[in-house]
Amino acid sequence: MASKTQKNAKELQKQLFMKKKNSGLIMTEAEMKTADKFCENYKKFLNDAKTEREAVKASVEILKKCGFTAYDNKKKYKAGDKIYFVNRGKAIILAVIGKEGIEKGVNILAAHIDSPRLDLKQNPLYEDAEMAYFKTHYYGGIKKYQWTAIPLSLHGVIIRNDGKTVEVNIGEDENDPVFVVTDLLPHLAQEQMKRPANKIITGEELNVLIGSRPFKDDEESELVKLNIMNILFDKYGITEEDFISAELETVPAFKAKDVGFDRSLIGAYGQDDRVCAYTAMMATADLKNAPPKTVVTVLTDKEETGSDGNTGLQSSYLEYFIYNLAESFGKNGREVLSASKCLSADVNAGFDPTFGDVLEKKNSAFVGKGTVLTKFTGAGGKSGTNDSSAEFVGYVRQIFDKNKVIWQTGELGKVDLGGGGTVAKYIANLDVDTIDLGVPVLSMHAPFEITSKNDVYMTYKAFSAFIK
Ligand code: MN
Ligand code: MN
DSSP states (O other), X not given: OOOSSOOOHHHHHHHHSOOOOOHHXXXXXXXXXXXXXXXXXXXXXXXXXXXXXXXXXXXXXXXXXXXXXXXXXXXXXXXXXXXXXXXXXXXXXXEEOOSSOGGGOOEEEEEEXXXXXXXXXXXXXXXXXXXXXXXXXXXSSOOGGGGSSSOEEEEEEEEOTXXXXXXXXXXXXXXXXXXXXXXXXXXXXXXXXXXXXXXXXXXXXXXXXXXXXXOSSSSOSOHHHHHHHHHHHHHHOOOGGGGGGEEEEEEEOOOOEEESTTOOEEEETTHHHHHHHHHHHHHHHTOOSOOSSOEEEEEXXXXXXXXXXXXXXXXXXXXXXXXXXXXXXXXXHHHHHHTOEEEEEOOEEBOOGGXXXXXXXXXXXXXXXXXXXXXXXXXXXXXXXXXXXXXXXXXHHHHHHHTTOOEEEOOSSSTTSOEEOOTXXXXXXXXOEEEEEEOEEBSXXXXXXXXXXXXXXXXXXXXXXXXO
């Protein structure tokens, strides 16, 4: 279309070209202060919630304070009611009942609260060279070499043979001991360093050092192991066989920290995806009035291993929850799902200039440029992904712009360089319009992941805008 008054190139560029500025150039000082404050509570959540079970507990505590009550499927709920439902202690759904009929659909936010880590094997304890160790099996996609020579804490539950549940959390308190996977000294690592990077430390070498003093006694063998077992018996009343019915996870023992002289970044373990879990939960919990549509926010388990199992989103628990809610209003669950919309709340790779050649600059997300909208993930020729529709992308970006959310588009790396997925496809498969939205992360899946405070806050703002 020719313009009547000829514009110069500068004006025309301003009108026609895409511009995505650093959030620091757009946000006011006051809003950045708000973002910093929001992130103080986020850091506390990260420290309290190092595993999926702890994330559920910490969430319930926050939700109760915000007026949420445990879901009762016999109860009739009305607009504004706030409820939560815990799935086996490892996943949680929260909902705020909307003003419109539920058959008009619900707005879903879906994040995950499991993160890569080292799980203990079911028979983990052994002694070698008069030191005691735990055997582990890593969980999720990790660079195994990153998990050596850093302080680790131990979290989880043990179901004893008498049926009692023992909760374990060692290594987080300032006075607690920590544990460690040892690595080989460089002096003797000539052969190790020739191994391919994925085998510099192998899965079976991820053994956690847990003690070295023997039980003072006579001539028995495995006295160091015995001493550890004796300590565990005193503390938890467990015997070696009780490990078989335990879920124990070792995770980095360090706390969430500000990163950078300007304190603009957060470094912490497990930000994938507790950063989206926390922002989605708080956006839901902070709703001042009953939203137009019912909001259903799910913080799920098992995303990092493919969403299988009854606490992952390939199971039916989210579907059942929505069906039950629909039935309590005398409506059909299928009808509700087909009319629903979802932001699959997960992180994406932030552009890292040190490794710039794995991302294509025009289409990748940048740390500090806001929350990232990802139309598709997957690998190869878009396999294994929910490729969101243009219509739904259009719907979402209008909401963001109207509400002054700073956002950008992203993709998971250059074409054919790798890939990955989120829970988006499992929700989309329920006939729900779905797209990925989340925070760009540096060093994703490393023991210490990096996010930008502005991006964290913009993600919270995006979720709020979507559901309000
Ligand atoms: Mn994730
Ligand atoms: Mn992940």
